Amino acid sequence: MAQDKATFAQQKQQMATGKGFIAALDQSGGSTPKALRLYGVEESDYSGEAEMYGEIHKMRSRIITAPDFTSAKVLGAILFERTMRAEIEGIPSARYMWEKRGVVPFLKIDKGLEDKADGVQLMKPMPGLDALLAEAAGTFGIFGTKERSVIHEANADGIKAVVAQQFEVAHQVIAAGLVPIIEPEVDIHSATKSEAEALLKAEIAAALDALPEGCDVMLKLTIPSEDGLYDSLADHPRVVRVVALSGGYSTADACEKLARQPRMIASFSRALAEGLFRQQSDAEFNAALGGNIDKIYQASL
Numbered sequence: 001m002a003q004d005k006a007t008f009a010q011q012k013q014q015m016a017t018g019k020g021f022i023a024a025l026d027q028s029g030g031s032t033p034k035a036l037r038l039y040g041v042e043e044s045d046y047s048g049e050a051e052m053y054g055e056i057h058k059m060r061s062r063i064i065t066a067p068d069f070t071s072a073k074v075l076g077a078i079l080f081e082r083t084m085r086a087e088i089e090g091i092p093s094a095r096y097m098w099e100k101r102g103v104v105p106f107l108k109i110d111k112g113l114e115d116k117a118d119g120v121q122l123m124k125p126m127p128g129l130d131a132l133l134a135e136a137a138g139t140f141g142i143f144g145t146k147e148r149s150v151i152h153e154a155n156a157d158g159i160k161a162v163v164a165q166q167f168e169v170a171h172q173v174i175a176a177g178l179v180p181i182i183e184p185e186v187d188i189h190s191a192t193k194s195e196a197e198a199l200l201k202a203e204i205a206a207a208l209d210a211l212p213e214g215c216d217v218m219l220k221l222t223i224p225s226e227d228g229l230y231d232s233l234a235d236h237p238r239v240v241r242v243v244a245l246s247g248g249y250s251t252a253d254a255c256e257k258l259a260r261q262p263r264m265i266a267s268f269s270r271a272l273a274e275g276l277f278r279q280q281s282d283a284e285f286n287a288a289l290g291g292n293i294d295k296i297y298q299a300s301l
Contacts, residue, residue: 119153
């Protein structure tokens with residue numbers, strides 16, 4: 001499914017103005033066993049990496065094909081690379097999401113985090129990124145990407161380095177014809193969370209001001225301690241949308257905090273899958289997922 005200009009424009013409009021949220025279905029190798037355990041699949045239920053990824057794909061497919069997983073409330077979804085390469089009901093996953101559910105597909109491109117330095121964790125190198133981006137856009141019809149760093153402390157040098165790296169990757173993504181979701185997560189348990197968020201906002205604002213016209217990005221940020229902190233970033237002409245990560249909060253807590261942020265919508269992973277189990281009947285599973293989707297949707301309005 002080669003990406004064409006009309007489809008891209010339609011997807012960008014949906015992401016910029018649509019009511020709803022982004023589902024994060026991009027657990028990678030390190031977080032997959034935990035995601036499966038929460039779903040009721042123990043490590044003894046599979047053998048080796050291939051079977052593990054097979055189980056997580058079954059879970060993701062069950063979510064994506066559920067009745068409530070449509071653009072009525074879910075604007076987009078972030079996929080892991082293996083999910084992009086896999087199929088749902090015989091159709092490539094990203095194509096299935098857009099054509100059958102109306103949900104805009106994104107791809108997680110980061111390769112994990114470096115060790116902590118200067119109070120932050122930068123992204124590891126991403127060898128072969130240009131080739132991956134070309135394949136994502138041209139073969140699979142991916143609209144955008146997502147790349148995550150983590151900020152643990154209000155360290156000015158560390159936060160500057162995080163934002164510089166994020167925008168360097170963003171330029172590479174934009175050059176490939178995709179829209180990057182820049183994700184400098186602030187640890188919700190940080191003792192200096194508020195101070196870190198103020199520093200982060202200033203660095204992002206400066207980087208956005210330096211972007212030329214036509215180079216548009218999205219931001220995925222931890223729900224801030226100060227309500228409305230990121231409203232001015234959401235109004236920046238280079239920003240398509242500002243979305244919130246749940247950061248380990250429960251669904252109820254994340255939704256309650258997000259509802260106080262008028263210019264942010266959700267991009268939740270753990271909160272979306274809370275209370276979902278492999279052992280549930282389809283009716284039970286769909287009801288539980290539908291309840292989560294509705295809560296997150298309402299908090300995103």
